[in-house]
Every structure is written in structure tokens, then in C-alpha cells.
Amino acid sequence: MADGDFKLSNVQGDIIVGLSKKTEIFFFFRVVNGTAFRTQLKNLVPLITTADQATGERTAIRAFKAARAGGANGVDGQTTLGEITENAPLLSVVGVNIAFSQKGLIALGIQDDLKDPLFTAGQRGDAFDLADKGTGNTKENFKPDWDAAFLQEQQAIHGVVLVAGDSFESVNGKLEEVKAILSAKGTSSIAEVATLAGDVRPGEFKGHEHFGFLDGISQPALKGVDNVGGKKPLPGQSLVDLGVALLGRSGDTVKGRASWAKDGSFLAFRKLPQFVPEFDRFLEEKSKPISDDFDDAPTPADILGARMMGRWKSGAPLRITPFVDNPVLAADPQRNNKFKFNPKSQEMCPFSAHVRKMNPRKDLDQFATASIPDPVAPHMILRRGIPFGPEVTTEEKLTKSTRYERGLYFVSYQSNLSQGFSFLQKRWANEKTFPPQEPVEPGFDPIIGQAHDEVRVMTGANDDNTNEPLRLDRQWVQSKGGEYFFSPSIEALNHVLSSVAAP
Numbered sequence: 001m002a003d004g005d006f007k008l009s010n011v012q013g014d015i016i017v018g019l020s021k022k023t024e025i026f027f028f029f030r031v032v033n034g035t036a037f038r039t040q041l042k043n044l045v046p047l048i049t050t051a052d053q054a055t056g057e058r059t060a061i062r063a064f065k066a067a068r069a070g071g072a073n074g075v076d077g078q079t080t081l082g083e084i085t086e087n088a089p090l091l092s093v094v095g096v097n098i099a100f101s102q103k104g105l106i107a108l109g110i111q112d113d114l115k116d117p118l119f120t121a122g123q124r125g126d127a128f129d130l131a132d133k134g135t136g137n138t139k140e141n142f143k144p145d146w147d148a149a150f151l152q153e154q155q156a157i158h159g160v161v162l163v164a165g166d167s168f169e170s171v172n173g174k175l176e177e178v179k180a181i182l183s184a185k186g187t188s189s190i191a192e193v194a195t196l197a198g199d200v201r202p203g204e205f206k207g208h209e210h211f212g213f214l215d216g217i218s219q220p221a222l223k224g225v226d227n228v229g230g231k232k233p234l235p236g237q238s239l240v241d242l243g244v245a246l247l248g249r250s251g252d253t254v255k256g257r258a259s260w261a262k263d264g265s266f267l268a269f270r271k272l273p274q275f276v277p278e279f280d281r282f283l284e285e286k287s288k289p290i291s292d293d294f295d296d297a298p299t300p301a302d303i304l305g306a307r308m309m310g311r312w313k314s315g316a317p318l319r320i321t322p323f324v325d326n327p328v329l330a331a332d333p334q335r336n337n338k339f340k341f342n343p344k345s346q347e348m349c350p351f352s353a354h355v356r357k358m359n360p361r362k363d364l365d366q367f368a369t370a371s372i373p374d375p376v377a378p379h380m381i382l383r384r385g386i387p388f389g390p391e392v393t394t395e396e397k398l399t400k401s402t403r404y405e406r407g408l409y410f411v412s413y414q415s416n417l418s419q420g421f422s423f424l425q426k427r428w429a430n431e432k433t434f435p436p437q438e439p440v441e442p443g444f445d446p447i448i449g450q451a452h453d454e455v456r457v458m459t460g461a462n463d464d465n466t467n468e469p470l471r472l473d474r475q476w477v478q479s480k481g482g483e484y485f486f487s488p489s490i491e492a493l494n495h496v497l498s499s500v501a502a503p
């Protein structure tokens, strides 16, 4: 399949570049008037940020930052708006994307089968297999313990508008513009189901998720995008086929999809509250005292946390620096992802550590074949999530229990949900024998592994005895729901989804 006709301007910006975000609103809606929606969508398309524009915005942010820093900054490729807004003046950038659930496509009169059974069924249909918490012990009678917005049958979510930018004011202002377009001429074509908002964490925690670890370090590079025009992947970054992210491109192995689906991507959204004080209490109670006596020696709790994540809070990988954090290495994109795991050994990094479960690097080399030389590549996802909720309060720290909901609005893009998000959650995070054929059973991913909220176990937590199992007496991340969406190409938005008559 040739990708010569590929254009960044035909792809929504959050997919392969990522909208620049300090604040992001997810506006979940249902279509109440399909005909009006299709007409109004035509006027919304010019507001949709393409990957081309998102690239331009990132370049502008880097240039702005470099100018402010006297030219010495801004080549890290991970610029978030949070990095510049703290030292006003502000560079105002707002991006808009849109995606539809299967029920949403049907509401618009689109009957084409996108050939992804998980998308067709919706995330509610996948909740039992994802091992979410809930009641009922069969797939048929299972009711997940989700927020009501994601459980509605009659008022189901048809789509989501993602608006991301530098401040609540600019993002909210843009959302109002979107809503005005979708209610033009006195006809509102949509009804709100839920509005969720996330924020990059403040100050020194910028870029870190709520447990405290730097996020957004390791993302796959895409062939034809990240290795052309003088660009090349960062050291350690996997270079994968464009079709791992986009439908209808090289590497998308599903045949017979509707032609208009080309250059679109499936978006998996999950609301994942994190129980931070409880997580910290576990680290304090279960970590082993150490006798290390040197400057900057990590605390026992820091060591256990790092072994569960596979990286220190700074982002430095355990595989490179297993005994002590190295913030300088963590901040260097030329070095912070340049590692492979040592198959069969979990002394430096547990088999079950979150980053090892999610990207086992060399662990799966034994399963390489001529047609799939890198067995991890088909399962790579583009992560675009954002934290939500307030910082942990003093009272929560004192009582060691969560009072205010906080966590991660997880967003990933992939061309195939059963190879991407859903596969990673079920077959790797939740599978205690993965990575396979190790000398000792790895256990669950301690960060995101799920077993319907049952007790889980991992090995490798104790670096003095890596065979020793550690009982994880609760989950510190619990899914409160989500949905699977399809994020169409600009051409599809313009010519198929917004044409006046249903195709």
C-alpha cells in the first residue's frame, strides 16, 4: 500500500502530532437532529485543527520559548503550553478536534462497517473483558461501576469535541464557538451528555501524572511523518508503520473498510481516577528499609514506586539507572528512552513494571517472524491524555485517603482497538504471565492492571529477591468509564459526514 498521497493536512491534529494542551475540554454530545448536524458540521470543519496546523503551532511555541530564553531552548519535541504560560506573556493557541461513536455514525445515517468489532459494540460492551470493576460475573449480566454519563442507553454518547489550549478562558471561548455553530439558525443539532475538563499539573509537576511520574516521554514515531524532511526518530523511539495509527495506510492489516475511513483513527477515551494518597501509603508501608548512605539516595518508597512504574518520578528509566534517580538523564530526550530490556532478567526493572508491560522492547524478540520483525510494533498507540482534578490537599495527605476525585483522562489513537488500547489492557497489563516464558511469573501491571478490583500480585518489586511476590491489596487506578470513537479525516468530515444527504 503506497502512502505517497499522504498529507498531514488531511488528518486531525491530536492524532499524529497532538494538540498543544495546558487545559483540555472533552465535550460529549448526542445528535438530536441528524440533518441539521450534517449541515452545521460543514461550517465546523474550518475550525478543526489539522496535523499540519498542529505541527505549525508546536514550531511557533518552540520559537516563542526560544526567543524568551534567549535562543537556548525548545528542541525537545515535547513542548506543552504549560511550559510557557508560567512566564507570561502568553502565546494563545487553541485546537479543536471531533470524533464519533458507532451510535453517532448511525445517528448521522452512516451504515458503513468500519470493521472494528470493539468500536461497533462500544466500550460498554468491552468493560467486562477489560476487567473493570462492576457487578455481575458474566459478560452478559455485567454492569460496570462507571459514571452515569458513560452508561446511558437512551441518551448514549454520539461524539466528542476535544478543545485544547493555553487557558480555560481561550478553550472555553472556543467551545462556545463550536456550540454556536452546532445551533446555528435557531436549530440546535446536539445535546450535551457530559463535559469533562483536564489540566496539566501546576509548577514543578508540569508534565507529571498525579502519582508524580513524568508522562509523555515514549511515543512511537511514524514512517513517512517522523523520518522524512530531515527528521529522524529519537534514540530508542520505535519507528512504526503509518497504518498502526491511521486506517487504510501501510500496516493497517484490516481489509474492506469503507474508503472514506482512510486517514482516520480510533480514539479510546477512558476516565481513570487515581487514588494518590492510598498509593503513597502503600509505598510507605510495603517498601523495604535500605541501608544506602549517599547523597540523594532515594527513599524506600521512591524505589518501590519506581519499580512499579519502570521509571523514576523524574522520568529516568530504571533499565539505565536502577539504583538512583538521574534527573539530568531524564531531561535529555537523546538518552531518556534509549534502552532495551534484558530478557529473562528483572533485576534492573521488573517484568511487570508499567512501562515494560506496555512496551516490552526486546522481551518479545524471540517471537519475531519475517512478516512481523518487531512483535511490539502492531500494538503501539499514540497517547494523548491529560490529568484532571486538584492537587492532593493537606487533609488528604494527613488522612492518607482520597476525598477529591483526580486522575487521568486517558486518550489513545490506533487503527485497530483490538491491537491497540484494548489489547494492551487485556493481554499485557491484566495478564499475569506476560511477558511470557520468564523464569518467574511477572504478575499484573501494578499501575493499570485490572482484575475486577480483586487483589493482584506482582514479582520483581524487591530487587534483593526478585522472585518474591508482592501483594497489591487494591487498585490505585479505577476505570469510571469511557467510549470508543472514530476520528475521521478532514476529507471525510467535509464530504461524507457533512454532506446534506446521508450516503
Ligand code: HEM
Pocket (backbone or CB within 6 Å): 209, 210, 211, 213, 214, 215, 216, 217, 218, 219, 272, 273, 274, 309, 311, 354, 355, 356, 358, 359, 381, 383, 407, 408, 410, 421, 424, 425, 429, 447, 448, 477
Ligand atoms: C492513570 C493511569 C496511567 C498512568 C498513571 C500512566 C503513567 C505512565 C507513565 C508515567 C509512563 C512513563 C512515561 C512515558 O513513557 O511516557 C507511561 C507510559 C506508557 N503508558 Fe501509561 N499510564 C496510565 C494508563 C495507561 C493505559 C490505560 C495504557 C494503555 C492500556 C498505558 C500505556 C502506556 C504506554 C504504551 C506507555 C509507553 C511505554 C514505553 O513506550 O516505554 N498507560 N504511563
